[in-house]
Amino acid sequence: MKEDFLHYIWQHQYFSKTALATTCGEPLEVLRTGFYNTDAGSDFREAILRVGEVEWSGSVEVHLRASDWHRHNHQHDPKYDQVVLHVVWQADVPVLRTDGTMVPVLVLQNRVDLRLLQTYEQLQNSKNAIPCAPFWPSVPEITKVLMLERALVERLEEKGGEVLQVYRSYGNDWEQAAYQALLRGFGFKINQQPFEQLAKSLPFHVVRKHQHNLPQLEALLLGQAGFLADAKDEYAQQLQREYTFLQHKYKLEPLPRHHWNFLRMRPANFPTVRLAQLAGLLHQHPSLFTKILEKDTMKKYEQLFQAAVSGYWQKHYMFGREKKALAKGMGKSSAQNLVVNVAVPILAAYASHSGDRAYLDKAISLLEQLKEESNKYTRLYEELGWRAKSAADNQAALGLYKRYCHPVNCMRCAVGNKIMKNSPAL
Known part of the structure; x- marks a missing residue:
């Protein structure tokens, strides 16, 4: 399991809320999950939670184990003093802020349906070049089209970013x-x-x-x-x-x-x-x-x-x-x-x-x-029934493969999200 699974679980709140509480036994209510952060710093920003009788506004940090907090040296970083909840799979140690106060911890290990975890692991451990190949036919066409459009824009922004770097340099x-x-x-x-x-x-x-x-x-x-x-x-x-x-x-x-x-x-x-x-x-x-x-x-x-x-x-x-x-x-x-x-x-x-x-x-x-050009990337998706119709499709397929499929970044992909959402657990 990787942290991206827990990011996905927290972002979509796919876990049991029955008697939700921190490891210290304080009742916990999630009022706002926060905004996923892809830059440096906490994983989710501007979250709103109620811990006990107090409402907190701040960040949520996600780790597989609570001890990862220390492994990443967050206990010495003032930026993490704003963390109001530490979401983990296993709570092996208590975690403290720089001032010595304890960070509330939520353990998800016994709150996530194992069938959802099995679907995730099937994607992560897939031997296919396109990890979701066995699920691809079951995903609505509109989901795939929108994801390819997103991958195209992201690829162009990445290419544009390289030009911008030269411009600024x-x-x-x-x-x-x-x-x-x-x-x-x-x-x-x-x-x-x-x-x-x-x-x-x-x-x-x-x-x-x-x-x-x-x-x-x-x-x-x-x-x-x-x-x-x-x-x-x-x-x-x-x-x-x-x-x-x-x-x-x-x-x-x-x-x-x-x-x-x-x-x-x-x-x-x-x-x-x-x-x-x-x-x-x-x-x-x-x-x-x-x-x-x-x-x-x-x-x-x-x-x-x-x-x-x-x-x-x-x-x-x-x-x-x-x-x-x-x-x-x-x-x-x-x-x-x-x-x-x-x-x-x-x-x-x-x-x-x-x-x-x-x-x-x-x-x-x-x-x-511009006319499409079949290449090793587009052929991977052609084998699944999708066909490029223009150079825009070529770039979209290349972006989707390099950013999501090759690194098995399924939790950030709309297709992977749809497959997870269609899991028997949900």
Whole structure:
């Protein structure tokens, strides 16, 4: 058993109230359970209880054993002096506040129907990738739909939070945050790590100074990525000369070339081509963050990420290696990938920062317009009869799996809650 089970039991009051009393024998009446707290501090805040003849307002702390109070050093933390009830499965020791006063204790061990505990343990001990798989068909469709919608919003807020962290770390600079999100997206999983290293080693304030000059941008990006060190053809040597000057000016340390992956990739996806596309995008859209906020159709977002590359890269996929059929810019599917992994998190971040839900709604709308892609996460739910219909569903399934199913966090999931509520004990 984990504490989340007791959180669930207390929050929903799924225990016997007959002759309810503390371990000291004082009559107990729950007037308000309190609000569940996911941050630091007590588990439930603003609870109202009547212990004996006195009405108390404060926090409720939940542990499996009363001795966990000491194990977590609450007896030395003044924040826990406001706890008016300690809810436990077993009361093995008395607990005291910092001033030495005793905290009232409620034991739930003999007040919870064992059938409810058995349902919980069946979920917790499940060998299925989706713990509730045996129960899934019995859960109403509306419950599953609403939970997936919640998982989608939580995932977007999490992704937006990563962008916000960069924004705050760099002096509240949205363009810097957009730059790092863009480079991370340009990695397309296979080269995500070196692109992230590139973003850190090539500061945006340097890039910003040269966005008006495409050759200088190419020199900075390709040189910093380590692709100009052994320049042989004339264009590469031209960029190398430019990069050498800029490298000394800004004291740049290039990445090792071997960090980049080329294996099992089509030439159009080579990191050299991606860097040329990135240079074209940064050159054409010096205020990328602003453009992401302003666009209002999927087509405009796709066009935003399909900026044309320079003439050299329309014919080459590596220095000195030509290919006649290369596109002038990024393909539609790759641009849509950047909509999902760059534009959507930025919109979610700004929605959180500004408090304007419209930007989050725009992010969700973009995902709903993009075709679904079956992956190992969506297939887990497809096996249970659910099918993704858009990229929004893909993100919802990923959020549900990573936040709830994989860590077996069933008590915080609406589907798990419904299964518990349908337990014979209730």
